[in-house]
Amino acid sequence: NAGVTQTPKFQVLKTGQSMTLQCAQDMNHNSMYWYRQDPGMGLRLIYYSASEGTTDKGEVPNGYNVSRLNKREFSLRLESAAPSQTSVYFCASSVHPPWAGVGNEQYFGPGTRLTVT
């Protein structure tokens, strides 16, 4: 049981390049999330998927797109990378959808450190 896995661990992009960050979970969770973590800013939600086949915007969605490929996988795409997108990206998953009204523990992956030059 690997939990939440993310690839790649590190990536350097030039401004304008595109890339996809991959995330997979093997816990049969319904909901998945993408966050970015910047110094002094904590974690900010980019997009989430409450269930397979649905996606919705979080706090900072601009410049990103997502795909919930199946129940296990949730990818984050940067179409035209910008230096402002230099960050550490975390994928997370949870059993319940966000509005379940219960303590909705999220399990996080190890992160992808992205640098855009």
Add this chain to the structure above:
Amino acid sequence: QQQVKQSPQSLIVQKGGISIINCAYENTAFDYFPWYQQFPGKGPALLIAIRPDVSEKKEGRFTISFNKSAKQFSLHIMDSQPGDSATYFCAASYGNNFNKFYFGSGTKLNVKP
């Protein structure tokens, strides 16, 4: 505008001491307040969480104190150990609108042996 304000930014505590991290919020609709612990190079992991219908929750050496009227909540780590050295994040959310799930800016705790 940060919805959840966390302090201090960093904290140094001697082994065996008490570590206290504070968070304050404005939105009275928040109804779930978790704390996450993050070690270097790892993703955050849920440590302990509280709902506003109780004023305190304790799990082992970790206690959340919640003051609804002051809109503040804090994490207390009793008998702090070097293995507790990590970054701690408070967060707040309310069930019906996940877009309103907010993290604090984090506190880097260093417990000296």
